[in-house]
Amino acid sequence: MSTISRIAREEWRLWLRSKVVVAAAVIVTVLLATTSILTINRVAEEQSQRLEQQVAAEKTFFAQPDRHPHRMVHYGHYAFRPPPPLAMFEPGVDAVTGQSIFLEGHRQNTAMFADTKAAADLGGFAALTPASLYQILLPLLLIVLGHALFLRERESGTLAVMLAQGQSGTKLALGKALALLSVIAIFMIPLIAVAAYSMSLGESGLAALSLVSGYFVYLCAWGAIVLAASVILKQRSVSLGVLIFAWLFAALIVPRLAINASSAAIDAPGKIESDLVMLAEQRKLGDGHNAADPAFQRLQAEVLEQYGADTIEELPINWRGVVASYSEAELTKLLNGYAENRMNLEASQSRIFDLFGLASPTIAISSASRTLAGTDLATHHRFLRESETLRFNFVQSLNEIHANELDYETDINRNNDAASSQRAQVNSEAWQVLDEFRFGPDPANARVSRASLSLGVLVGWLLIAIGVIFMAARRVRL
């Protein structure tokens, strides 16, 4: 044991003497610190801002004056998605999707004002986050530190001496692994600090711990790959070249190729495209504003029979409200069918993307990281679904008020004169039907189970790399 730690200590002594290594480590540390502070501040600001906006939107809704209930259906409401606590490490898709939706009757709107739309465009890597530094930059640092870890002994001739002294190649490799592991441990500190801070903001321990472990396994997998290369290869520059290629491939090329592939493999129609198909169907349903539409004849017969009435004027409820409620339900069913289809196609695209984790650990960690932080595509889809439920509920509650609390006669005569429209209003207390909406991330165990495939792939990478090290180290000769 003491031999192993002595080998590791020796490695540290050499690193600290190398200007290149010290400079690289200092630069990475500074970058990590500044990016973390900037991201934490930005996300905290967005979080409080969105929460305020959500509360303000509810207040204004409740504060609306007496009105015709259908006016409130069109007045609408807003849903905001505040970033989850771990977004300060991994902002994920939030910047691309936009975080607010306008909710109104008869329509499902998209999330608007994505940050990327107004961002300064400086190319592919300009949007630095702490997560992307861990995913892309730290492996490179491990390569710089470790590409000659083992083969240095070979180059300087000390390997022969050590083997002759009866040290095994495995023991030597373990010592080198310990040195690299201690570097990884040190660079885990900022992430651990952010994770602990996120827990103080209400993030669950399980999610924070899984995120930390995921990155630890990821960096260890890279460390093991680096060590394996330095055991197998005999020349410093070859080892560095091979590792740089592996990094270039895994961190820069494969993730983007995976996007190309999933986009080419599955064609997910945009909203306009599926809307157009849907609109044709919607016309068959009739227009919710026009209660005399032939599509409502059947509904009319049913409702008349139910209340034993001969004409809609005789009904104890407001026929126009019944129609509004019926057509909103039918339309929503249709809209949801198309929306679900679109989201499912996008989810299958993301699954293809995740499969590329088998070719690049960087993909595996980035998927796991977004999922665990609650900033992945699936969470965005849940936001869309939940805000849709919010929309449907308040619209239908208003339609119910329309049917039950507003007289039909008064309603159809509302445009006669100012006094008539005054009469066709309901008391503003009715607006309390709106539900409070606070969007939060999935429960931690749901996130962890969703990330399990990617985390498993990462562990697989680590095990394979460790296996390679052991096989190569056992066969070390001169």
Place this chain on the structure above:
Amino acid sequence: MMLGNLTREIRFLARDRGALFWLALALILSVVAVSFGVAEVRDQRDTIATLVEEDAADRANALEGQEEWGSAAYYAFHLTYAPPSEFAFAAMGQRDSSPWKHRVRMLALEGQIHEADTKNADFGLVGRFDFAFLAASVAPLLLILLLYDLRASERTARRHDLLVATAGASWQLWFPRAFVRMIMLTLLLLLPLWIGALMEGTALSAIGQASFVLVGALLIWWLIVELVSRINASPSILLTSLIGLWLALAIVVPALSKAAIEANNPVPDGGEILLLQRETVNDAWDLPKEATMTPFVEEYPEWREYATIEGPWAWKWYYAFQQVGDQTVAPLVGQYRQARLSRDRQAGLLALLSPTSFVERAFEKLAGTDAAAMIAYEDAVRDFHAELRAFHYPMLIKEEPFDPNVLQRLPAYVPSATGD
């Protein structure tokens, strides 16, 4: 003499397996980037063709049986879109994160134009492997890997001093060696791009400028490698330093520039634009009709004599408050647009500090997929919406008798030529 040097270096290169690997990789990546790009662009064109057709059918359907100008305008949606340019295959740019298609109608435009019918959010987040990314970020790394150890490897092999002595002038030795690699890399990258351009019918000027930009950027990287590799250090230290420089120029400088630009040019909160516009439109229902018609007439003095509304409802009043809603948020929208433009302008300036940012932006500009092109598309949508209003207002406001034949002359959206 020079020619002899070059043929000698080509033969030398043919035996350098490491170099051949990097060159082959460059060719493969370029072929992959270009073919995915061409496929995606064709896919988008197909989508647009389908949309145009279905949009026309839907509009015809919607207009059928309408009996009023107001309801005809209410139900008729109009497709607007920005088709990908002939060079978009090389740089998809903002098309993955900004919308390039909308369906708009005569209602308040600000409630419609910010809708984002974009693709899978993962695409916008990770980005595609397009030629622009290859040229801007990966090509410099390949060049570094090809050139960093020209001198150092000879030093390691202890031939360096001998070679320099026999070559006479030092540049006669290193220049042809590096030159051959540089030329090979450039050609292997550009060849698939040129073939893609032939398939897509890209304008010669665009493809010429793109090639020029790539060659220029690679020359700069060559210069950097050349200066660094004069340092008498081991190949691995040289490579580490060069990768460090790449990181600084490709990641750190763009990230700092972006952070600085965005901090200096705050954009108005999009939520506020939306909120204000909706409030204005909704409040109008409860306000006296003059509160809507007065600001409307200020914008359109020609309709002054028709601006009195009698009775609680009129289509012209309905469209007037839609218009007033847009007018109210116009200053905010102007700020939003200005902030985006000035961010983009400053990004263009600061991109001069980073060859990767510069190349990516230059390609996006040539491809018509940069921020400016996306804003230009939004402007075109605004112009078209204004045309729609100009078409409908006379009939709506003068309350002329409905004539479905007039609707045959509805303005049609014509996309502007892209790529310039």
